[in-house]
Amino acid sequence: MNVFVTKGEGRGNLVFRALLKGLMEKDVVKVALVCAEDPTGNSFVHVLTGDTSVVESSWPVPPVMPVQGARVVSKITRKGPVELPTAVVLRPCELRAMRELVKLNQVKLDGLLTISFDCPGVYPLQQYLSGDRSFMKASIDEAFGHFDLSGTRPLCQICHRFTGELADVEVGFLGAPDEGHYLIGHTRRGEEALKALGYQEEVDLERRVDAVQEVIKQRIEAREGYFKGEFGPKVVGVEALLTTLHVCINCHNCMRVCPICFCRECFFDSDALKVLPGNYLVRAERKGALRFLPDTLLFHLGRMNHMSTSCVSCGTCEDACPNDVPVSRLFAMVADKTQAIFDYEPGQDLDRPIPFIDYQDEELHDYEEPYIESTTHRPSSS
Amino acid sequence: MGGNGFIPKILYALCAWCGTGGSETAAALWLKYPENVRPFRVVCTGALDPAYVLRALIEGADGMVVSGCHPGDCHYNLGNFRARRRLAVMKEVLNTLGLDGDRLWLRWVAHGEGKRLVDTAFEFDAHIRGKGPNPLVKRWDT
Numbered sequence: 001m002n003v004f005v006t007k008g009e010g011r012g013n014l015v016f017r018a019l020l021k022g023l024m025e026k027d028v029v030k031v032a033l034v035c036a037e038d039p040t041g042n043s044f045v046h047v048l049t050g051d052t053s054v055v056e057s058s059w060p061v062p063p064v065m066p067v068q069g070a071r072v073v074s075k076i077t078r079k080g081p082v083e084l085p086t087a088v089v090l091r092p093c094e095l096r097a098m099r100e101l102v103k104l105n106q107v108k109l110d111g112l113l114t115i116s117f118d119c120p121g122v123y124p125l126q127q128y129l130s131g132d133r134s135f136m137k138a139s140i141d142e143a144f145g146h147f148d149l150s151g152t153r154p155l156c157q158i159c160h161r162f163t164g165e166l167a168d169v170e171v172g173f174l175g176a177p178d179e180g181h182y183l184i185g186h187t188r189r190g191e192e193a194l195k196a197l198g199y200q201e202e203v204d205l206e207r208r209v210d211a212v213q214e215v216i217k218q219r220i221e222a223r224e225g226y227f228k229g230e231f232g233p234k235v236v237g238v239e240a241l242l243t244t245l246h247v248c249i250n251c252h253n254c255m256r257v258c259p260i261c262f263c264r265e266c267f268f269d270s271d272a273l274k275v276l277p278g279n280y281l282v283r284a285e286r287k288g289a290l291r292f293l294p295d296t297l298l299f300h301l302g303r304m305n306h307m308s309t310s311c312v313s314c315g316t317c318e319d320a321c322p323n324d325v326p327v328s329r330l331f332a333m334v335a336d337k338t339q340a341i342f343d344y345e346p347g348q349d350l351d352r353p354i355p356f357i358d359y360q361d362e363e364l365h366d367y368e369e370p371y372i373e374s375t376t377h378r379p380s381s382s
Numbered sequence: 383m384g385g386n387g388f389i390p391k392i393l394y395a396l397c398a399w400c401g402t403g404g405s406e407t408a409a410a411l412w413l414k415y416p417e418n419v420r421p422f423r424v425v426c427t428g429a430l431d432p433a434y435v436l437r438a439l440i441e442g443a444d445g446m447v448v449s450g451c452h453p454g455d456c457h458y459n460l461g462n463f464r465a466r467r468r469l470a471v472m473k474e475v476l477n478t479l480g481l482d483g484d485r486l487w488l489r490w491v492a493h494g495e496g497k498r499l500v501d502t503a504f505e506f507d508a509h510i511r512g513k514g515p516n517p518l519v520k521r522w523d524t
Binding site: 235236237238240241242246267268272283284286287288289290291295296297298301302304305306308309330333334337338341342355356357358359360361363364367368369371373374 | 431432433436437440441442453454460463464466467468469470471472473474475476477478479480481487488489490497498501502504505517518519520521522523524
């Protein structure tokens with residue numbers, strides 16, 4: 001693939017504002033989908049705008065992720081592709097979720113110019129809403145290019161898919177000299193956009209590739225160490241898992257904010273789980289007592305079975321949890337294993353179908369019980 | 383069989399074509415399977431949603447075994463291929479969380495394989511007796 005690279009000035013949100021404004025002024029795109037601070041300064045929202053002045057005051061990379069960008073793109077394009085060329089700034093996890101939704105027919109990519117970047121992570125939403133917001137805003141802007149930002153969400157700190165290499169245009173900070181950044185066109189659409197902005201110069205990316213690999217290596221080690229050593233022992237096993245889920249109030253927020261959970265009606269909200277009082281009594285008798293609201297473990301395990309192969313570890317579920325259940329870490333830990341079965345990376349390859357609709361004739365024999373015909377005489381019923 | 387009077391509750395999910403067919407063949411051969419194994423007919427192993435299996439394991443079953451047509455023989459062409467993928471994920475989820483994915487077995491049984499069906503029922507029964515009761519069943523806080 002022909003990589004078109006240029007070296008630019010500056011870091012932080014101003015890079016994205018300038019990039020978007022340039023794309024709109026050169027008519028590469030007519031519309032931008034970008035995050036902006038709400039007028040009260042409390043949080044951030046996605047806005048769809050064709051106005052460059054809105055883009056100029058936007059926050060393309062906010063310090064929090066209140067709504068998963070993939071959900072926003074899905075909301076806009078589910079019924080059909082965008083009618084005007086639109087630039088979208090997405091975090092790497094949002095981009096992977098969006099590409100997963102393309103496979104699930106929930107997003108149409110046509111007309112979108114995706115822009116992604118080396119993501120420094122985000123702060124937990126609750127912490128942002130109740131904490132020192134100006135400090136967090138400033139530290140995100142300064143964090144581009146290095147990966148030691150403290151206080152970000154636990155899942156962000158062990159994220160090893162933090163680059164925007166799947167976007168049409170990647171803004172790369174890692175390895176860029178002199179506080180600059182790289183603009184990398186990964187697709188034809190991306191390259192043409194950069195050419196329209198007047199960038200011609202091809203730069204050697206070797207320095208960046210090495211720097212990215214170094215951080216990926218550290219993050220993978222940290223991830224394995226965290227799930228195995230620190231987090232795992234706290235949640236693995238019947239006792240530990242149920243203790244972790246004791247504080248769950250069964251509100252299903254985690255499912256509602258999940259970009260992958262697109263089903264119009266979730267099985268766990270359906271009539272299948274609404275039963276007559278007698279059924280609860282039987283279950284209470286069997287168990288000695290029955291917890292209400294019921295089916296908490298069923299909900300979490302069921303969801304892991306239904307969607308963990310597509311989980312992008314974005315952490316939105318944990319941000320939405322009112323009771324601090326470490327949902328996203330539970331899901332990420334399980335997802336790492338279930339995705340490994342199929343060697344599947346959600347959002348990576350658009351041509352690869354999701355594991356549940358694909359199959360091989362010969363596979364997964366380790367999960368089948370081998371049969372050795374017994375010669376023991378069984379009692380016959382005669 | 384097994385000490386201290388533990389009789390496991392076992393569900394045997396059988397697809398409507400091969401699994402249940404296997405049980406018919408077993409009946410024709412006058413073969414007997416353990417009385418604590420309860421057959422559970424699903425139209426295809428591919429129609430066995432993880433939620434059913436989890437429901438069983440949380441609400442009362444000590445183990446669940448799934449049998450359907452051999453790969454390539456599915457009445458609906460690819461149901462059992464999908465079932466195999468689902469089962470693999472189910473076992474991996476349970477194992478990762480320390481909930482013992484080995485209480486769930488997948489073994490193909492064709493229509494004519496009555497003995498194989500009965501052998502599987504006995505073998506799985508012994509396997510679960512060896513493991514003891516499923517700890518989730520008696521937890522009220524699930």
